[in-house]
Amino acid sequence: MMKATKRKKLESNGWKVGSVEDFLELSSEEVAYIEMKHALSNSLRERRTKGKLSQVEAAKIFKTSQSRVAKMEAGDPSVSIDLLVKSLLALGASPKELAKAIS
Amino acid sequence: MMKATKRKKLESNGWKVGSVEDFLELSSEEVAYIEMKHALSNSLRERRTKGKLSQVEAAKIFKTSQSRVAKMEAGDPSVSIDLLVKSLLALGASPKELAKAIS
DNA sequence: GTAGATTATGTCATATTCGACATATAAACA
DNA sequence: TGTTTATATGTCGAATATGACATAATCTAC
Numbered sequence: 001m002m003k004a005t006k007r008k009k010l011e012s013n014g015w016k017v018g019s020v021e022d023f024l025e026l027s028s029e030e031v032a033y034i035e036m037k038h039a040l041s042n043s044l045r046e047r048r049t050k051g052k053l054s055q056v057e058a059a060k061i062f063k064t065s066q067s068r069v070a071k072m073e074a075g076d077p078s079v080s081i082d083l084l085v086k087s088l089l090a091l092g093a094s095p096k097e098l099a100k101a102i103s
Numbered sequence: 104m105m106k107a108t109k110r111k112k113l114e115s116n117g118w119k120v121g122s123v124e125d126f127l128e129l130s131s132e133e134v135a136y137i138e139m140k141h142a143l144s145n146s147l148r149e150r151r152t153k154g155k156l157s158q159v160e161a162a163k164i165f166k167t168s169q170s171r172v173a174k175m176e177a178g179d180p181s182v183s184i185d186l187l188v189k190s191l192l193a194l195g196a197s198p199k200e201l202a203k204a205i206s
Numbered sequence: 207g208t209a210g211a212t213t214a215t216g217t218c219a220t221a222t223t224c225g226a227c228a229t230a231t232a233a234a235c236a
Numbered sequence: 237t238g239t240t241t242a243t244a245t246g247t248c249g250a251a252t253a254t255g256a257c258a259t260a261a262t263c264t265a266c
Binding site: 019029032035036058080081082085089090094095096098099100102103 | 135136138181183184185188189191192193197198199201202203205206
């Protein structure tokens with residue numbers, strides 16, 4: 001947390017000071033959603049690399065393309081939570097593990 | 104679990120005997136996915152009713168229509184996990200609560 | 207009963223997500 | 237160095253999810 005004194009100083013110099021979500025004008029729900037997606041993305045990459053799989057190999061398992069796997073792991077906006085969940089399940093993750101990842 | 108004797112009898116009569124997922128030809132991943140969706144659907148209805156909200160009122164909060172809310176709670180195939188998650192977050196659920204719901 | 211509120215179901219045009227492809231960038235290693 | 241393997245990025249037509257609407261079914265008081 002930023003100190004109140006520093007905050008005041010910055011604000012007096014014309015800066016708007018706030019959290020990252022304020023800056024990007026995201027509501028806390030949007031932040032939570034994005035963070036959940038990132039948690040799943042990271043989980044996916046972890047599982048894949050721990051299984052010594054390349055993105056090409058993982059793509060075969062998921063019946064998709066390497067580029068989409070890359071986007072999944074990058075948390076690309078074009079990737080849905082559904083796709084991340086399905087992919088994680090396909091790598092053998094259990095719902096409990098998914099729950100752990102997002103909490 | 105079905106008894107082996109009964110299984111044999113049924114199979115000898117031309118029946119394929121197995122679990123529900125076998126019957127519907129669903130893989131365990133597909134089952135897990137559907138179960139996760141249902142858990143979120145149920146969670147959503149619980150939260151909405153506990154908050155004394157009608158589907159119409161919830162729809163306003165979600166910026167969608169009553170019919171889509173009904174489909175969300177029914178676990179309709181046309182509803183994504185993304186939409187369920189976003190709606191739950193809009194009702195004030197935390198990622199931890201979502202995690203609890205699916206595990 | 208029946209009137210009003212609530213929830214469910216079917217459909218559709220639009221929006222978003224999808225797999226795929228091309229190509230760029232990066233990492234590993236001789 | 238150059239070659240190979242892995243990952244990232246941009247784009248596109250096809251597939252899927254979306255909000256909205258109409259209408260049906262179900263509840264809830266009176």
